[in-house]
Amino acid sequence: MPVAIQPPTLHIPTIDLSPSSGKSDAELAETLLEALNTVGFLHVLNPGPGLTQKDVRGIFDVGSELFKLPLEEKEAVGFDVETGAGYTSMMGQTTGAKAHRFRGDLKESFSIGPTTSSSLPSSLPDESLIPKVEAFRQSCFSCGLRLLDLFTLALKTPEDDPTYFRSKHTYHNNESLRLIHYPAFPRAAPDEENSQGKTTKWGELKIGEKDIRAGAHQDFGSATLLFQSPPDETGRATAVEGLEIFVAREDGPAEAPDDTGRKGWWVPAPAPTDVTAGGSILVNVGASMEIWSGGQFKATWHRVVCPSPPDLAPGEVLPGRKSVVFFMIPNHDVHLTPINSAGKPSVAEGCMTSGQFFKLRMARGYGKDEVTAGNDNASVQK
Numbered sequence: 001m002p003v004a005i006q007p008p009t010l011h012i013p014t015i016d017l018s019p020s021s022g023k024s025d026a027e028l029a030e031t032l033l034e035a036l037n038t039v040g041f042l043h044v045l046n047p048g049p050g051l052t053q054k055d056v057r058g059i060f061d062v063g064s065e066l067f068k069l070p071l072e073e074k075e076a077v078g079f080d081v082e083t084g085a086g087y088t089s090m091m092g093q094t095t096g097a098k099a100h101r102f103r104g105d106l107k108e109s110f111s112i113g114p115t116t117s118s119s120l121p122s123s124l125p126d127e128s129l130i131p132k133v134e135a136f137r138q139s140c141f142s143c144g145l146r147l148l149d150l151f152t153l154a155l156k157t158p159e160d161d162p163t164y165f166r167s168k169h170t171y172h173n174n175e176s177l178r179l180i181h182y183p184a185f186p187r188a189a190p191d192e193e194n195s196q197g198k199t200t201k202w203g204e205l206k207i208g209e210k211d212i213r214a215g216a217h218q219d220f221g222s223a224t225l226l227f228q229s230p231p232d233e234t235g236r237a238t239a240v241e242g243l244e245i246f247v248a249r250e251d252g253p254a255e256a257p258d259d260t261g262r263k264g265w266w267v268p269a270p271a272p273t274d275v276t277a278g279g280s281i282l283v284n285v286g287a288s289m290e291i292w293s294g295g296q297f298k299a300t301w302h303r304v305v306c307p308s309p310p311d312l313a314p315g316e317v318l319p320g321r322k323s324v325v326f327f328m329i330p331n332h333d334v335h336l337t338p339i340n341s342a343g344k345p346s347v348a349e350g351c352m353t354s355g356q357f358f359k360l361r362m363a364r365g366y367g368k369d370e371v372t373a374g375n376d377n378a379s380v381q382k
């Protein structure tokens, strides 16, 4: 009898940033490198002040307040491609290759930044929530800097500069916080599927086989901090599954989303096993950091699928999902000059700046109909 092929099990290493973990920074950097050089994802426990489970519940509550506003109010602060800030409505973004899609992502989101503090209000419909959002953004940024110090320690950097990555990130220059809501919708019957397209009204949407909550993509910046719904006050899990990571392997049934013709598997990203009151995040590498690190850190492709419990009948409702994502992005004027394993930069001339890279990716990733199959630029998300 042929041996059934088993999908890979995903091992995502964990680091604990709590000072009481007893680990030196050198040890943390070693685990971080092991994770980010292979799977490209890392669990981080105790990410720091302002990011405890209580704080994370707080920012999810802010998201709930914003998402329940009437659509007209949300659309009044529509997403601005220039600044990367504002509201993106259902199917307003098609992440991933369009050839494999029949409509956009089934999600709505608020992006807050990259921006200056003075322009922040314009990207939120309820200004009273701004101080909370700003405090959370700042805590994410501080955690991002701490992680970038470990990135620096993990690699050889030019002139052994311990601030090599940190010094090229300035607050309010180019970071972004995104609150995401993947609404609950009833499941479509098989014959309903093709009649549904981009023009379907929100209230009539049903989730079909071809739907996806966020198409396959690489993140854009240097490091992404992902908060999945934390347990509620009683410790009950509230996160809804759906995040999947692409693992290239010859026996895989799926085509690699990067159009290299490789095969692989989409593997569900496991939730952290050791969630503490100090909080926990999933960290991954973006395309800018993959370039900048000369490929030593990997920007892994990932996506968010609609969970499909086999016993869910047409008409029954798939639960909604919420997430909060913070993108650490190099300053606009930073040249993404690759360094090699000896810490030597390649010639800077001709290297794109972070700002140029951002413009290129945003223009393609958000112009719904400009997203083309085989164009990896279209699939880099910020």
Ligand SMILES: O=C(O)CCC(=O)C(=O)O
Pocket (backbone or CB within 6 Å): 178, 180, 214, 219, 226, 243, 302, 303, 304, 322, 323, 324, 325, 381, 382
């Ligand atoms: O919602 C999630 O779990 C992941 C979202 C994501 O990958 C992104 O926004 O870049």
Ligand SMILES: [Fe+2]
Pocket (backbone or CB within 6 Å): 217, 218, 219, 302, 381
């Ligand atoms: Fe992502």
